[in-house]
Amino acid sequence: MFISGLIDTYSHQVYANPMENDLSDLTLQVYSVTDLTAYIRAVLESNENLANVWVSGEISNLSRPASGHIYFTLKDAGASLRCVIWREQARHLSAVLRDGMAVEAHGAVSVYEQGGQYQLYVDGLRAAGEGLLYQEFLRLKTKLEAEGLFDEEHKRPLMRLPKIVGVVTSATGAAFQDILNTLRARCPLVKVVLAPVPVQGEAAPELIAAAIEALNFSVKPDVIIVGRGGGSLEDLWAFNDERVVRAVAASRAPVISGVGHETDFTLTDFAADLRAPTPTGAAVMAVPDISDLNIELRSYVLRLSQMAQDEINMRRYDLVTDAHRLENLSPLWQVRQGMQRMDDLSLRLAAGIRTSLRTEAARLASIVGRLIVLDPQNVLRRGYALVRDESSALVDSILKVKLEQTVNVLLHDGSFDATVKGIKK
């Protein structure tokens, strides 16, 4: 059978030209279109170069039928090539295709048998030029890495609660609004200073670098957010510019980068002290949440009122003890002396003590009055709890507990022991 002979030849001589051996057969016999097309397909698919190829060209005749597959023709001045992107691959495309777009497509060449067409089955696609940009990205990354610009030991810690947050981004971009909204919602205590810059285009790198320096020089922020919203690799390119990367690395204030989306990485990200997935993420990292500050403050209120309570109890106890000692002392004094004058003296003394006790008692009453506001019971009754560890030390941070540690939780009507099952930040 012709077709089985063909397939045999093909499978045994994958890298040779299958035509050579079968040339005689082909000239002698007449084959069906199907057989010949299957043969051509086998020939094309056996070629390693065609199975894994990048092709650059311009998109035309773009068609997206309801099936979800994408069809188009790639062409340049001299030729055109039919292309297919199957639905599964089409779903993963990051670029939005349109006619006239210059792209680089990756895939394998094969044959659409019914149509009698060879075509490129595309499994990857990028805007033209991205390949070159990526090479430049890698070259610069290697160079700056070797200089130590990305070293972990150069990373500076962030201040817990910064006073001034510097922002280097476009004044009109969505990124700045995202940053402002996040800062306002999380921690309106801070002051924001924007150094407005263009975030793409020829002039952007120099101006971004200058803005970082200017902020450090004249504003001295506690942290700087450098960022912009999402875009193509080309749009984000300013953040791969050597001048920007060096300015970030040299910044006196720690820098948080928030460039593009989660999946975008720029050299600025590597040089920054902290990399956030988005501008919003950068703002989240820059400041604490005000509700956490409130909780922390409440723990201070509890500690202070607890101490006030202890202090009052202690002094009350001391007063009672002193009073007893004095009462015991004065009759003894009387008996031992038996003298009228001494009697008088001791009476006067007792009166004096009562006066001083009354003064102290009045003073205490005023302390109690002033501190009743701070009564921990009042706070606990509102639903807050006081958490202490085994040594009764206050647990006011997740850093003070470990998993499975037993803690005591004090509520207004009693307490219970609990085991730490999870720690979240």
Added chain:
Amino acid sequence: MAKTPATAQDLSYEQALAELETLLSSLEGESKDLEGTMALFERGKALITRCQELLEKAELKVQQLTSNGELTDLKEQG
């Protein structure tokens, strides 16, 4: 206390919180006379009030650094 403390109203949130921490350690430490202890409690209350006030009244300040190095208030659009 030995040093004369600034009015709580003039302190930043972090400053007030830091002083509060020191004050609590001091209260937990050696015992003082009634006057001294009372003063510490009063100061503690003032510091807490200051912090609460700052948290409640906080309003994001936004400025812009112009190209000639001046700071101007930034009015937000929308």
